[in-house]
Amino acid sequence: MKATIPFLLLSAASLHGATVFRPAPNALASTSWDTFIFETPVVGDSGTHGSAQAISGAFISTSDLSSETIAAYDRPPGGFNFNPDTYYFHNGGGAWTVSAALTSGVEFVRVSYALLGFGGSAPEAFAEGPEIPGATSINSGSYSTGTSQVFFSDFNVATSTTEITATFGDSAIGQSFRSIDAVQLEFFSAVPVPEPSSLLMGVMVVGFFALRRKRASANSRSIYR
Secondary structure, three states, rough: OOOOOOHHHHHHHHOOOOOOOOOOOOEEEEEEEEOOOOOOOOOOOOOOOOOOOEOOOOEEEEEEEEEEEEEOOOOOOOHHHHOEEEEEOOOEEEEEEEEEEEEEEEEEEEHHHHEEEOOOOOOOOEEEEOOOOOOOEEEEEEEEEOOOEEEEEEEEEEEEEEEEEEEEOOOOOOOOOOOEEEEEEEEEEOOOOOOOOHHHHHHHHHHHHHHHHHHHHHHHHHHOO
């Protein structure tokens, strides 16, 4: 299995380009990273990937994405891929920290990361989901971009804050075989509007149960006729 994974990774990503996130329509600002500059297979080594490469909104003063190797991986094939817009942990694992400083306070934050699939199959989310110290998780989901799978988590930071730090990644056990493709932070003054596919799914679920209730009501009326 290990021998086939690098081939599948290359095959799946041969047409790979920049990740296209689906921003929430009520986001005030966002930051995102689509390329990486630090890599190491050595456990305990950590480094920065620099400030965000794409920024929207006028009140983001600084940003940073860093990673730490928490389980060693083989290199090659692990490490940078595709010049270098993905970071493949192969049989190891990594932990990620993303942060931003704002000139205006926000009360809600969305953390998103994109993983590259293997041979057409969708990747699974990181074992350790996004966390923001002191914040409350209020929603999460995922959607496909066609070349990657984006996993997002929404948080209420309780009081208006100008400093955001979020962490996510593999467990210390390793054996990730995950290739991270991009990372994004979004900032809000109100609850984030659900990502379109999640919203559509919610409408479908509500419609399904409404249809079930309608059929159950019709059946009960037919019994007493």
